[in-house]
Amino acid sequence: MELTQKVDNRTGYWGSMEVNEKGILVDVSPEFCSCFAFEKPELIGLSIAHIIEGATKSRPTSAVGKPVIPGVIKGHSCLIRIEKKDKHLIYSVILRKEEIDHAEFYSFLQMVDKPKIRSKTANGNRYSFEEIIGDSPLMAQIKELAARIAASSSTVLLTGESGTGKELFAQAIHGLSSRKSHPFVAVNCAAIPDELFESEVFGYEGGAFSGARKEGKPGKIELAQNGTLFLDEISELPYQAQGKLLRVLQEREVERLGGTGSKNVDIRIVAATNRDLKTLVQEGKFRQDLFYRLYVFELKIPSLRQRKEDILPLAYYFIEYFNEKLIQDVKYLAPNLQEWLLNYEWPGNVRELKAVIERGMNIVQGETLTMESLFISPSLERSVGKTEAEETPKLLSLEEAVSNAEISAIQRALKEADGDRTKAAQLLNIHLASLYRKIAKYKLNK
Ligand SMILES: Nc1ncnc2c1ncn2[C@@H]1O[C@H](COP(=O)(O)OP(=O)(O)OP(=O)(O)O)[C@@H](O)[C@H]1O
Numbered sequence: 460m461e462l463t464q465k466v467d468n469r470t471g472y473w474g475s476m477e478v479n480e481k482g483i484l485v486d487v488s489p490e491f492c493s494c495f496a497f498e499k500p501e502l503i504g505l506s507i508a509h510i511i512e513g514a515t516k517s518r519p520t521s522a523v524g525k526p527v528i529p530g531v532i533k534g535h536s537c538l539i540r541i542e543k544k545d546k547h548l549i550y551s552v553i554l555r556k557e558e559i560d561h562a563e564f565y566s567f568l569q570m571v572d573k574p575k576i577r578s579k580t581a582n583g584n585r586y587s588f589e590e591i592i593g594d595s596p597l598m599a600q601i602k603e604l605a606a607r608i609a610a611s612s613s614t615v616l617l618t619g620e621s622g623t624g625k626e627l628f629a630q631a632i633h634g635l636s637s638r639k640s641h642p643f644v645a646v647n648c649a650a651i652p653d654e655l656f657e658s659e660v661f662g663y664e665g666g667a668f669s670g671a672r673k674e675g676k677p678g679k680i681e682l683a684q685n686g687t688l689f690l691d692e693i694s695e696l697p698y699q700a701q702g703k704l705l706r707v708l709q710e711r712e713v714e715r716l717g718g719t720g721s722k723n724v725d726i727r728i729v730a731a732t733n734r735d736l737k738t739l740v741q742e743g744k745f746r747q748d749l750f751y752r753l754y755v756f757e758l759k760i761p762s763l764r765q766r767k768e769d770i771l772p773l774a775y776y777f778i779e780y781f782n783e784k785l786i787q788d789v790k791y792l793a794p795n796l797q798e799w800l801l802n803y804e805w806p807g808n809v810r811e812l813k814a815v816i817e818r819g820m821n822i823v824q825g826e827t828l829t830m831e832s833l834f835i836s837p838s839l840e841r842s843v844g845k846t847e848a849e850e851t852p853k854l855l856s857l858e859e860a861v862s863n864a865e866i867s868a869i870q871r872a873l874k875e876a877d878g879d880r881t882k883a884a885q886l887l888n889i890h891l892a893s894l895y896r897k898i899a900k901y902k903l904n905k
């Protein structure tokens with residue numbers, strides 16, 4: 460009954476199963492049975508593939524590298540964490556969709572079965588499409604488009620709000636192209652002062668200006684020869700440099716500052732911006748001719764609020780990331796925190812989500828990331844609490860307050876329904892499985 464014991468201090472939890480080396484179920488937690496309406500004896504001895512549809516291709520060995528997998532259990536799409544326990548594996552359901560319509564169900568299954576886009580070698584670039592988390596329909600579409608365009612040498616303009624992953628895409632496009640064994644050179648146009656820009660990007664010949672190196676210096680364009688030049692924050696490119704860059708794009712050659720001849724270059728340009736270049740063109744801040752050169756293929760990376768399905772997989776991905784970095788062992792997101800994450804607007808997109816998780820991971824104790832571990836900052840605490848002058852009982856954490864409210868609502872509903880759980884669930888306007896889960900969680904099962 461080891462599983463039951465472990466369950467009690469977990470939240471956001473739909474129960475777990477223990478599987479032996481052969482993938483056969485040897486134990487299931489009572490929560491799993493009640494959440495998915497199974498009887499334990501009918502499950503023991505079955506293959507895990509019978510219970511989790513769509514996840515059959517994930518063999519236990521591959522699960523070690525990717526501990527959270529999507530799968531379908533009794534028609535519910537779920538996220539399932541796989542952990543090793545000696546020679547056995549524990550499959551814990553950490554997320555379950557309450558309701559699922561058939562179209563969604565089948566697109567989910569398709570998503571699970573779809574092979575991942577891989578980059579075999581990653582020279583100079585750190586990311587491949589596999590590391591771009593998110594399989595929402597919008598993201599899947601963008602990844603597919605990006606993979607297709609990666610194969611060509613065509614210029615790509617990545618647009619999207621700040622923090623949506625444009626740089627990640629730029630690296631992945633390079634990693635998937637035939638240029639992958641050549642350099643990926645990034646230039647942040649916003650970070651280089653105007654006066655240094657030309658020498659940095661176009662290079663200079665010896666004695667081009669006072670303080671210049673005697674032997675001259677190649678610019679980023681030359682350094683990217685045969686590879687990819689990533690022009691980040693392209694909207695910030697100094698106006699004069701825009702004309703020079705246009706010549707590079709048209710003539711495919713570069714002339715160093717103070718130089719007399721030009722050199723042929725074979726580079727692929729990937730540019731990124733979180734500003735609307737068309738408006739900048741209208742305002743006369745960005746050259747129209749350069750804009751059209753860059754606008755060959757636009758890849759619009761959607762904001763996080765446009766693809767809410769990606770929020771929790773990303774959150775779990777960052778939990779794993781910071782578990783390793785901060786030597787933590789966080790496994791779960793408290794249910795109210797999940798809800799908060801899903802409802803928040805994320806103006807800073809994935810970057811903001813990563814920062815929020817990082818903050819929590821520095822503070823959290825134990826296996827569950829809670830609202831409390833995220834909202835520890837005094838300013839936020841004050842805004843949630845009452846004024847200091849008031850004599851109030853000790854301020855509860857939001858999680859405790861929510862738990863208390865849930866417990867009293869459930870107790871009242873059960874009383875009004877004379878212990879009839881189906882009726883109580885109706886009164887509370889939640890699913891029966893949810894009610895069972897909460898009863899188990901709060902140990903109201905007397
Ligand atoms: N889909 C994703 N999967 C995993 N990590 C992501 C994803 N999208 C973004 N990130 C992470 O979020 C952070 C911000 O991403 P990135 O720097 O690529 O954003 P950006 O679009 O270039 O933003 P900006 O316009 O502000 O430069 C990075 O740490 C990146 O690794």
Ligand SMILES: [Mg+2]
Pocket residue numbers: 625626691731
């Ligand atoms: Mg960026």
